[in-house]
Amino acid sequence: MQFLPQTTLFEIEEGDKLRPKFNEHDLIPCITQDHASGEVLMLGWMNPEALAKTIETGLAHYYSRSRQKLWKKGEQSGLFQHVISLIIDDDQDAVLIKVKVDGGASCHVGYRSCFFRQLARPTADTDFSLIFLEAQKTFDPVKAYGLAASSLPSKSTRVAS
Amino acid sequence: MQFLPQTTLFEIEEGDKLRPKFNEHDLIPCITQDHASGEVLMLGWMNPEALAKTIETGLAHYYSRSRQKLWKKGEQSGLFQHVISLIIDDDQDAVLIKVKVDGGASCHVGYRSCFFRQLARPTADTDFSLIFLEAQKTFDPVKAYGLAASSLPSKSTRVAS
Numbered sequence: 001m002q003f004l005p006q007t008t009l010f011e012i013e014e015g016d017k018l019r020p021k022f023n024e025h026d027l028i029p030c031i032t033q034d035h036a037s038g039e040v041l042m043l044g045w046m047n048p049e050a051l052a053k054t055i056e057t058g059l060a061h062y063y064s065r066s067r068q069k070l071w072k073k074g075e076q077s078g079l080f081q082h083v084i085s086l087i088i089d090d091d092q093d094a095v096l097i098k099v100k101v102d103g104g105a106s107c108h109v110g111y112r113s114c115f116f117r118q119l120a121r122p123t124a125d126t127d128f129s130l131i132f133l134e135a136q137k138t139f140d141p142v143k144a145y146g147l148a149a150s151s152l153p154s155k156s157t158r159v160a161s
Numbered sequence: 162m163q164f165l166p167q168t169t170l171f172e173i174e175e176g177d178k179l180r181p182k183f184n185e186h187d188l189i190p191c192i193t194q195d196h197a198s199g200e201v202l203m204l205g206w207m208n209p210e211a212l213a214k215t216i217e218t219g220l221a222h223y224y225s226r227s228r229q230k231l232w233k234k235g236e237q238s239g240l241f242q243h244v245i246s247l248i249i250d251d252d253q254d255a256v257l258i259k260v261k262v263d264g265g266a267s268c269h270v271g272y273r274s275c276f277f278r279q280l281a282r283p284t285a286d287t288d289f290s291l292i293f294l295e296a297q298k299t300f301d302p303v304k305a306y307g308l309a310a311s312s313l314p315s316k317s318t319r320v321a322s
Contacts (some may be wrong), residue, residue: 018290019289115255
């Protein structure tokens with residue numbers, strides 16, 4: 001699958017053809033949203049192959065920056081993401097997919113959403129305390145992956161601990 | 162405002178302190194969602210100053226990659242984004258803010274959301290046709306900005322037309 005090139009600003013921003021723009025690492029960010037609840041589940045990255053596979057198969061594929069390879073979401077955990085719709089932003093450098101998630105969870109730490117912690121005070125905060133938005137994990141990452149979540153590569157490059 | 166450093170994997174992924182990770186360009190992606198409807202409005206980028214200003218003021222600030230400067234959303238159009246909550250993802254390299262938008266629109270092209278076009282056929286598509294999700298623009302970018310939207314710098318680097 002070969003994507004169409006980025007052409008004029010008008011065609012990109014107001015045209016009716018997908019012309020995705022990948023960054024200097026050949027990646028485009030993808031926001032993944034639960035199609036029914038509207039909950040944002042994760043922000044992943046796709047290279048052209050991952051975006052093509054997502055469109056071809058209807059299952060979300062990403063590019064794992066830590067493992068540096070194509071990543072079919074759910075291949076280890078069984079928590080596949082079925083794409084209901086794929087949406088592009090104005091300048092076509094960000095993708096939004098609305099998905100139905102097998103098992104209802106998307107975060108490798110075990111929560112429904114990767115966005116499970118909120119700044120306790122949204123303004124004028126100097127303490128940076130976070131509150132947890134989900135009372136408990138949806139699944140046990142140890143059982144799902146067969147090892148501790150913290151030993152897993154995540155969607156981003158790991159920080160040395 | 163000085164952010165806390167990224168420390169151990171456990172503190173980053175399961176801890177109760179904000180420890181944002183900025184990329185090699187000193188930026189972190191920010192998903193902006195309408196707090197009431199759940200609609201994803203845009204994907205912007207924040208440098209440490211923009212994230213700090215957002216937290217300090219309760220109004221969304223981004224870093225404009227095209228203009229290479231701090232960008233208080235709404236400073237030109239009056240369409241300010243009031244932050245209701247600020248949420249961080251598991252590995253703390255992506256931010257989600259839920260906002261109330263003055264004027265109800267966030268996209269410089271004139272639409273409510275920057276994500277206003279959807280792939281017509283979500284799977285097995287080879288045509289890449291897009292359908293428009295919003296029947297009409299919420300505001301006239303020429304009036305809001307005093308010039309054609311397509312002549313404006315957007316949140317990303319422009320492609321030469």
